[in-house]
Amino acid sequence: xxxxxxREVESRLRAALAKxxxxxxxGMLMGEQLGPDHFRIVDFSIDAFSGSHSHFRRxxxxxxxxxxxxxxxxxxNYQRFNYLGEWHSxxxxxxxxxxxxxxxxxxxxxxxxxxxxxxxxxIVRLRxxxxxxxxxxxxxxxxxxxxxxxxxxxxxx
Ligand SMILES: [Zn+2]
Numbered sequence: 001x002x003x004x005x006x007r008e009v010e011s012r013l014r015a016a017l018a019k020x021x022x023x024x025x026x027g028m029l030m031g032e033q034l035g036p037d038h039f040r041i042v043d044f045s046i047d048a049f050s051g052s053h054s055h056f057r058r059x060x061x062x063x064x065x066x067x068x069x070x071x072x073x074x075x076x077n078y079q080r081f082n083y084l085g086e087w088h089s090x091x092x093x094x095x096x097x098x099x100x101x102x103x104x105x106x107x108x109x110x111x112x113x114x115x116x117x118x119x120x121x122x123i124v125r126l127r128x129x130x131x132x133x134x135x136x137x138x139x140x141x142x143x144x145x146x147x148x149x150x151x152x153x154x155x156x157x
Contacts, residue, residue, distance in 0.1 A: 001037045001038075001039075001138055001148060002037060002038045002039070002148075002149075003031075003038075003039050003040070003041065003084075003120060003136060003148055003150060004034075004039075004040045004041070004150075005040065005041045005150070006032075006040055006041060006042050009041050009042065009043065009044060012044075013044065013124065013132070014126065014132060016046055017089055017091075017124065017125075017126035017132070018126060020089065020091070021091070022091045022092060023091070024088060024089050024090070024091060025046055025047070025088065025089050026046075026047060026086065026087050026088025026089060027044055027045035027046045027047045027066070027086070027087060027088075028044065028045045028063070028066050028067075028070075028083065028085070028086060028087075029041050029043075029044050029083075029084040029085045029086060029087050029120060029122060030042055030043040030044065030070045030074065030081060030082070030083065030084060031081070031082060031083070031084030031085075031120075032080055032081050033079070033080055033081075033082070039084055039120075041084060041122070042074060042081065043070055043073065043074060044087055045066045045069070045070070067083060083116065083119070084119070084120055085105075085119040085120030085121055085122065085139075086105065086108075086119065086120075086121050086122070087121070087122035087123070087124065088101075088123060088124075089123070089124050089125060089126070090123055090124075090125050091125060091126070093125075094125075095123040095124060095125050095133045095134060095135040096123070096135055097121055097123060097135065097137055097145075101121060101123070102137075102139075102145060105119060105121050105137070105139040105145070106139060106145070108139070109139045109140060109141045110141060110142075117140065117141045118138065118139065118140040118141065119138075119139050119140075120136060120137070120138050120139075120148070121135075121136070121137045121138075121139065122134065122135070122136050122150075123135045123136075123137075134150050135147065136148045136149075136150045
């Protein structure tokens with residue numbers, strides 16, 4: 001599996017992190033499929049978390065509403081564009097997923113009521129307003145989570 005990031009996403013993400021400061025933020029990731037096991041993050045939503053960063057467990061109605069907004073924006077081509085996963089920031093500590101992060105993601109892909117069979121977790125941390133630390137972990141039904149290399153085509157200014 002290979003995941004890259006659209007240029008606009010990177011600058012929007014950096015601006016959102018700078019604005020949030022030490023507040024934890026996150027939301028959903030929308031992907032474009034470029035080939036077999038090859039995706040690009042083309043859009044993301046931003047929810048402000050109340051309380052702990054690990055509270056990104058979504059309610060299904062909000063999830064659907066966010067997806068509908070994505071499709072309104074980027075088009076209803078479900079083969080090409082679809083839900084790719086979740087993201088959130090760890091402004092004050094390592095971008096490594098916490099135990100709760102892993103449990104929440106595992107719930108998303110293992111839940112029998114859900115059509116989601118795989119989902120990426122992107123964790124980000126802005127450093128000195130100049131660069132972003134990343135971790136990207138893939139969760140898939142029936143297998144252990146695994147880390148992914150994140151391919152970035154944009155050079156930081
Ligand atoms: Zn986390």
